[in-house]
Amino acid sequence: QASQEELKAAYRRLCMLYHPDKHRDPELKIQAERLFNLVHQAYEVLSDPQTRAIYDIYGRRGLEMEGWEVVERKRTPAEIREEFERLQREREERRLQQRTNPKGTISVGIDATDLFDRYDEEYEDVPGSSFPQIEINKMHISQSIEAPLTATDTAILSGNLSTQNGNGGGSINLALRRVTSAKGWGELEFGAGDLQGPLFGLKIFRNLTPRCFITTNCALQFSSRGIRPGLTTVLARNLDKNTMGYLQWRWGIQSAMNTSVVRDTKTSHFTVALQLGIPHSFMMVSYQHKFQDEDQTRVKGSLKAGFFGTIVEYGAERKISRHSILGATVSVGVPQGVSLKIKLNRASQTYFFPVHLTDQLLPSAVFYATVGPLVIYFAMHRLIIKPYLRAQKERELEKQRESTASDILQKKQEAEAAVRLMQESVRRIIEAEEARMGLIVVNAWYGKFVNDNSRKNEKVKVIDVTVPLQCLVKDSKLILTEASKAGLPGFYDPCVGEEKSLKVLYQFRGVLHQVMSADNEALRIPKQ
Numbered sequence: 001q002a003s004q005e006e007l008k009a010a011y012r013r014l015c016m017l018y019h020p021d022k023h024r025d026p027e028l029k030i031q032a033e034r035l036f037n038l039v040h041q042a043y044e045v046l047s048d049p050q051t052r053a054i055y056d057i058y059g060r061r062g063l064e065m066e067g068w069e070v071v072e073r074k075r076t077p078a079e080i081r082e083e084f085e086r087l088q089r090e091r092e093e094r095r096l097q098q099r100t101n102p103k104g105t106i107s108v109g110i111d112a113t114d115l116f117d118r119y120d121e122e123y124e125d126v127p128g129s130s131f132p133q134i135e136i137n138k139m140h141i142s143q144s145i146e147a148p149l150t151a152t153d154t155a156i157l158s159g160n161l162s163t164q165n166g167n168g169g170g171s172i173n174l175a176l177r178r179v180t181s182a183k184g185w186g187e188l189e190f191g192a193g194d195l196q197g198p199l200f201g202l203k204i205f206r207n208l209t210p211r212c213f214i215t216t217n218c219a220l221q222f223s224s225r226g227i228r229p230g231l232t233t234v235l236a237r238n239l240d241k242n243t244m245g246y247l248q249w250r251w252g253i254q255s256a257m258n259t260s261v262v263r264d265t266k267t268s269h270f271t272v273a274l275q276l277g278i279p280h281s282f283m284m285v286s287y288q289h290k291f292q293d294e295d296q297t298r299v300k301g302s303l304k305a306g307f308f309g310t311i312v313e314y315g316a317e318r319k320i321s322r323h324s325i326l327g328a329t330v331s332v333g334v335p336q337g338v339s340l341k342i343k344l345n346r347a348s349q350t351y352f353f354p355v356h357l358t359d360q361l362l363p364s365a366v367f368y369a370t371v372g373p374l375v376i377y378f379a380m381h382r383l384i385i386k387p388y389l390r391a392q393k394e395r396e397l398e399k400q401r402e403s404t405a406s407d408i409l410q411k412k413q414e415a416e417a418a419v420r421l422m423q424e425s426v427r428r429i430i431e432a433e434e435a436r437m438g439l440i441v442v443n444a445w446y447g448k449f450v451n452d453n454s455r456k457n458e459k460v461k462v463i464d465v466t467v468p469l470q471c472l473v474k475d476s477k478l479i480l481t482e483a484s485k486a487g488l489p490g491f492y493d494p495c496v497g498e499e500k501s502l503k504v505l506y507q508f509r510g511v512l513h514q515v516m517s518a519d520n521e522a523l524r525i526p527k528q
Contacts, residue, residue, distance in 0.1 A: 004047065011043045014489065017425055017471070018418075031417035038414075101146040107352040109138035109164075113337075116358040116365050138164040152179040169195035183207040189219070197222035211238040219252075228253060254278060267292065275306075282306025286313075295319045300329075309334045315341070320385050323347045328373040330366065338365040340373065400497045411492040415468075418490045422471045429473055438476030439526060442512070443505040444469045446485055447494040449516075461495040462503075469504065476508070480523040 144158035171193030184206035191199035201219035230252030256277020286302030317327030447462035468490025
């Protein structure tokens, strides 16, 4: 976003700094000439609107293109950007053709009521009765894939298999979705299963206004008992920036009316819902707090009361790797009893393990369902997950260091040469600043700092950037924009792929100050 005036000012300053005639030492003269040529080449590219647009979009490779690409250079910057956006759209469409977007769920129900609800007199004469019987009593597997046919048409193939206490069945569905406009889409669904007959459905989505949409889903289920129609309509509206209101009407086998309000912010998620229907009517309130940490920790709780009884649920979820989220929820209800639900999301796959502990409200079951997962998680996190993630990060960093080693070495040599060439200019700047009691950089370091005791085994990787920063001081001010400081004259990246900061100890009006700035954070000193 730099203007032509800013480019000219920076070019003049760097030319004065690196001009070969300003250095008498033969070695410094050679280094100055190399850096001076680099600055001149950069200015030639950035001062011309056409070449600057090509460089902004394609990088250095765009400047080296030959053949038909030369014609592109005669276009205006706006035309070049338009061409780039067209190529991006084509690339996105090709990527869309290759994407199947698989989604899957595996659910394994576990009956562990024998841990808490044992009838000892019935087990006295049974061999092995001293051990609680834990068994899998139900399973469910579902999978779906998408196949983009055109830019507006998509085919979705899905299937599921379920079994409970030795009995089960499955179904397969095919849906064809077409985006009719920017305001809506329609979907036709065909399905069949071994327990149910053929299914035909139609789903329509439409934006009524910028803040309101409607979804309608009608279906015909064929079975030995005849045709069973069903209709579901959802009307939704943005009540404010973070709040949605929903009205749902369902007619068919389980008719119901439902209204809910959902408020989702950066730190919380709140839902209140009321349903009147057959066979169940209920009221539900849930709240989720989102912690702003790197593990995306969330703590949640809910209360649901209706004709079926009352259920209280509480739990938490946390990111355990780049693509995996682990969660656990304790469910306490009357007459449902106590259950523990464990869920693992891995990319677009979900693994769900509901464990039924007891049919009664036993404090011991609630205690073990709450404390047990916490103890197991923290033990696994400390002994398995954390060491694995640390080793994985080290491997990735090592690979990144190896791939950029030659480039970093060149940048380091350029930075060291630049610092040697800055010495005379810095001496003059310091004399001028001392005379007016202005800004003097006493010490400055750039790189990876370790201040946390938990990271005391990590190695500090910093470079001294006192001279380059003092060289950037003008009229007793130092102003750095929002960009990586590794690109500043006299800087280079001392720890590729790791978090970096800039620490400055400076003197202004005879008083010492210290400031710490993140790598991409803007900096202006002296602080007001």
